[in-house]
Amino acid sequence: MSNAPIKTLSEALNVDMDAVNDCIRARMQSDVPLIPKLADYLISSGGKRIRPLMTLACTAIYGGEMKRAHTLAAAVEFIHSATLLHDDVVDESLERRGKKTANLVFGNQASVLVGDFLFSRAFQLMTEDDSMQVLRILSHASAIIAEGEVLQLTHKGDMATNMDHYIAIIKAKTAALFAAACEVSPVIAGADDKAVQAMHDYGMYLGIAFQIADDALDYSADQATLGKTVGDDFREGKLTAPILIALKDADAQEQAFWKRTLSMDDQKDGDLDTALEILKRHSALERSLDLAREYGQKAKDLMADAPDHAPGIKAAMIDLVDYSIERDR
């Protein structure tokens, strides 16, 4: 699937997205030169800006004030950037979006501290918006994200992890920020509680679908042709959807393989190929995407009921769900 919905949204909201990018650039500045240097390295590295785009789009749909959406979209991107910096330190990642990670280029110390700066800056931006409800939504989401990251850490290599644990982890570490990014829009548009809940849930379901698809992509052979690494989650002992699906139907030999490679931290050359074969044997990637589509359908149904004060935006937000699941394959 092409990135048509991202293109549609980016074009329809290009003036707003420019304002968001201006805000991001202006507010990542600091008298300490390493801060804008590192922040710019991360933020300008070609991310799709999907979260701020969601805040803009949902605000447009509800007819909210776009100027407020610019500030909050920038705050959302700062929170996301802070979590990326800390994630890469925690995972000892070497590459993101085909580029060396910030921790590799600038060191773990700078990545931790600049992450803290961006996180604080996000809250400063929110106080400029001046809505306590928005601050409640985003501070709550931030705490949930951190809980999700710790939960993921404690489940690494834990063979007792099941699909419920996995969904709880991705709901917290990924979907909570998608949910908050959408939820603030009806708030600033002055919409009712039902609308606020609906946009929260749209973002939550979309975020879950997005992360399941992301975890399937990590094992997709097509990734290699795109210059991305395959099997990062496998090497880190993360029990994601494809593994959990394959584990459920595993015979004794497969079970022993997963236990050795994921839980006992004993990986040899060729193990990733074996893992990919087992996943294929159980159609684990396709079944992961089926699961993502279930959550995606809920997101689409919720968006279908939303108003549409900006022509074309709502339809693109529905298409965005399919794109999040089918992208890059």
Place this chain on the structure above:
Amino acid sequence: MSNAPIKTLSEALNVDMDAVNDCIRARMQSDVPLIPKLADYLISSGGKRIRPLMTLACTAIYGGEMKRAHTLAAAVEFIHSATLLHDDVVDESLERRGKKTANLVFGNQASVLVGDFLFSRAFQLMTEDDSMQVLRILSHASAIIAEGEVLQLTHKGDMATNMDHYIAIIKAKTAALFAAACEVSPVIAGADDKAVQAMHDYGMYLGIAFQIADDALDYSADQATLGKTVGDDFREGKLTAPILIALKDADAQEQAFWKRTLSMDDQKDGDLDTALEILKRHSALERSLDLAREYGQKAKDLMADAPDHAPGIKAAMIDLVDYSIERDR
């Protein structure tokens, strides 16, 4: 000097401090067991709770609502705890308050993520207090703290560091939170802008004095008898007040010594002893404390002008300045 002012404040405010501790314990909870486990390890490790005590004391002095001070004092302690966790990861510290650091016991990954959780939780607590001005003060302070930490990182081993750079670093990394902890009190008491500025400045000057004394203590031989390590800053290449004072008066041989040990990361057995001798030769610890006393005097003058709605508290807050400088020697 004894810890008399801490004792006076702790006794006068003991009901309030109990409420703060209850709030801290309640709000460090999470469904993810590692979070309260790690947070409790850090927070229960016998810190003096000087920052929350300052929020309580300043609120009492201005006759503000103590219930609000409890929440904000807990938020201040959460921000402090988050920065401690991240600091120890950045400095690869092994010991804090005579105990193994959290990063050593639970790992860097958990320390980074639980720090993020405590930081988010601090902002959640602030939204419960419901004052946008308080949120502005503390989100601003948080960004300044992170800037100070990055600034310190970029000055490590940099022989061009001067006293102005050093004061800028400690003002940001330490004094900004002391300032914010005091500044929120006249805000919740509804005092005027002059009072808000005065308490901010009191906390700022006290924080600077506190950190200079802390940096002198790092080279104090008496520390060893208290079971604390000596020379951590030396080993990390931090150019703190004692070093900067000794460097200013250094002869060629001493200059070469400091350059090799601090800037070229080339430290041998016996170098710390040599450093201590050079510091003694220049009375660098005593002269550092003289500098701390200059800042401390400004803090005392500001507190002297404050009202005193709670008998004895104001006098103890003036004594607290001397205690911060003369402690543990």
